[in-house]
Amino acid sequence: MTGQRPKRCEMNHFFCNLHVLIGAATYCDKAMKQLEEVWREKYGKLGVEGxxxxxxxxxxxxxxHTDSATQRLIRTxxxxxxPGGDQKSGCIGHFATYRSMHSVSSCQVVPFRANRFNVMFxxxxxxxxxHRHISQMFSDGYVKAGNKLLRAVQADVACRPLLAGARALGILHKHITEPYWEWIENDKLHIIEGVTPQVQQLQSLLTEWSDDATPLLSRDIPALFKLDDNTYVPVKKDSVFDALYQDVDSEVQTLTKQALEVCCSALTVLLERRFIDQLHGKYSIPDNVSDQTKEETSGMPKSNKRGENDSGYWAYVKQIKPSIGPMAAEGSVMYRCNDTAQWLDGLSDDHLNKVMRKARTERRNWMNRYKERQMATEKQKEELMKQQAKEQENKSKRKSDQLREWLEKINEHGGECKSAEDVDVFVQNLKTKTxxxxxxxxxxxxxxETYRFDSEIAPLMKFSRMGKQLTVEELxxxxxxxxxxxxxxxLKPVNEKDQDVSIASSSLPELTEEQQEEMTDMISRIKANFxxxxxxxS
Structure with a gap:
């Protein structure tokens, strides 16, 4: 026993490997925040900031807020x-109906609450x-941006640099963070022999991509994470993956490459700090690790996700189960409000058996009736949204017709005024006071209608004061x-960048060669600091 005492005092110490994903979000957000300062200097305010x-x-x-503007877009x-987002200010149900109308199968965004690992990516x-679904939903009038949250989303989702930032993080999700999670949780992976060589390879690749992220812009990049049986965790090439690589213009491609490079630079810092033993310490050469240590760690969990799951479920319960189905929710409410449990407890055994037998027999019938009602409700919602879109279209047409009428009246008497002298000529051409x-x-x-004005200019746009009509001289x-x-x-035209929600399809300000070189130099300094x-x- 005495000879065994030192051995019993030894402990193999490892960190939770899933917490790397949380660190990756933090470091990438830090990198994006620095890159966005460069973008603001060259392109102006980003999205809602304007x-x-x-x-x-x-x-x-x-x-x-301390988050990057890219994370602001993602969170809003x-x-x-x-589903489970902001029930007060969001448009969760309307977006679900819009997706159903346009054959978009499921929502690919989840709430941040109770989703910790990998949620940002x-x-x-x-x-x-x-982003195209959301922009189209607003522009077609299916949903009105009637509060600050929706107006912020409408503006940010039309900002090309922020979309490029989201795309860059999405690419990292598909090629790195998503397969990494599946890799870490695989039973075929040893915490030393399997993890160490793959971490070293990933660090090498991140260093290369921080200089030139072009390989990440290709959808055919090989899988990165190998298991102990020499198979690789595959990249999930679903509709989200396809969207990241389809119909991408050169501007967004350039901005995405910049974002990927600074993020990869930041991730090298994370790996140096988090995997110091695997990169430079006692586990950096697996062949030098004793067989006894390998045996002791063969069944070791590679994460403490169980504890995180418990915390996440508690948050889920506190939020009153936002993902619960409508029928289950209705049943739960009726069961409690009608005191069904107390009623059942008061029944005799024979009566209870009859009630339960009837419930089981009629279950399918009630399910069908509920589905029919649900389909009718969805149909009503679709018709309402189509009506809203039609009203928006008619409103835009009426506005265009009114502008055309005003412009025709203006052109009849000399055209639009560009100076105070033009105003005098315009008035002189009108012969009567009326x-x-x-x-x-x-x-x-x-x-x-053609310019945005603030509170100081607003009184000049009115035709009466204190209930009295303004005179020709005052007007x-x-x-x-x-x-x-x-x-x-x-005054800015209404179709300028800070008001036009269609800017996702327009070009950014063209930079001179000197500005492009300066921008490249600024980004290089960010990467050099990382x-x-x-x-x-290290």
Missing amino acids: LREFQDKTGQYSWK VSDAVA KCAAGTYYH KQLSGLKAHINFCR TSNLKLIIETIKAGG SKEAIGA
Whole structure:
């Protein structure tokens, strides 16, 4: 016994290998945040940051969160459309109906709550997969962006740099984080002999991709994670995978490559810190590890996911089971509210048996009736959404017709005014006071519908004050001030980047060669800092 005491004091110490996924999200978010500063310098504000309602008095984005803008997009999309997301401000049910109408089988985004491992990467892939669905749903009028959450999603999902960031994280999900999870949980993997060589190979590949991520832009990159039986964990090439590589233009491809390179640089730091024993320590050469240690660790769990599952389920229960089916939810409510348990307890054995026998016999009938009711409800929702889309189309047509009418009236008397002198000529061409009032109102209405104005300019757009109609002279003065404000750049057209939700299909500002070189240099410095950090961690 004395000779065995030192042996009993020894312990093989390993970290949970699934927590690497949490660290990967943290490091990639840090990398994206730095890259986005470069993008803002070259392309301007990203997505929702350009909307006036999300800015403070100085014009700066007012939501001071520490996450990257890419993660902001991913999280808001999750809140807005994922089952179990934001029930108050989201459009979860409407998006489900929209998907059903357009044959999109399932939602590929999940709520962040109670989903810890790999959730950012999975939702990034899902966000990119659904970005056209979401944009089309808003633009066609099926759903109105009636609150800040939906307007934030509408703006961010149309921002090309943020979509490229989500696509980059989605590519990492498909090629690295998703197969990594399956690899770690496989029983055919030894925690030393299986993990060590694959981690070393992954670190080598990440270092190469941080210099040039072109291989990751190919859908045919070989599987990365090998099991102890020499088979590889396959990449899941589903509809989400296809969406990451289909119909990608050169701009998004370039931005995605930049995002992949900085993320790969950041991940090298993570691996140096998390797998220091496998890369440089006592497990770095598996052949040098004793057979006794290999035997002792042969059945060792490679993660503590069980504890995480318990915590996740507790959060799920606290959220009142958002994934529960409608029929089960109804049954649960009826069972409790009708005191069914107490009623059953009061029945005699014979009566109870009859009730239970009848329930089993009629179960199929009730299921069919419920399905019929559910289908009718879904049909009503589809018809309502189609009606909303039609109303939106009619509204846009009426607005276009009204703008055309105002413009025709303006063109009859000299055309659109570009200066205060033009306003004087415009008024002089209208011979009667009635025509002058009508013409001035048409011109002010035209400006109001074609330019975005703030609270300081709003009074100039009105035709009465304190219940009294404005005179020709007052309207003329107001129109002059509006024209001068437009000339000074104080009013932006409604179809500019900060208001147009179709910018996902438009081009970014074209950079000069000098600007492109400067941008490349800034990104190289970001990657160099991560490389320096990785060396310091080894």
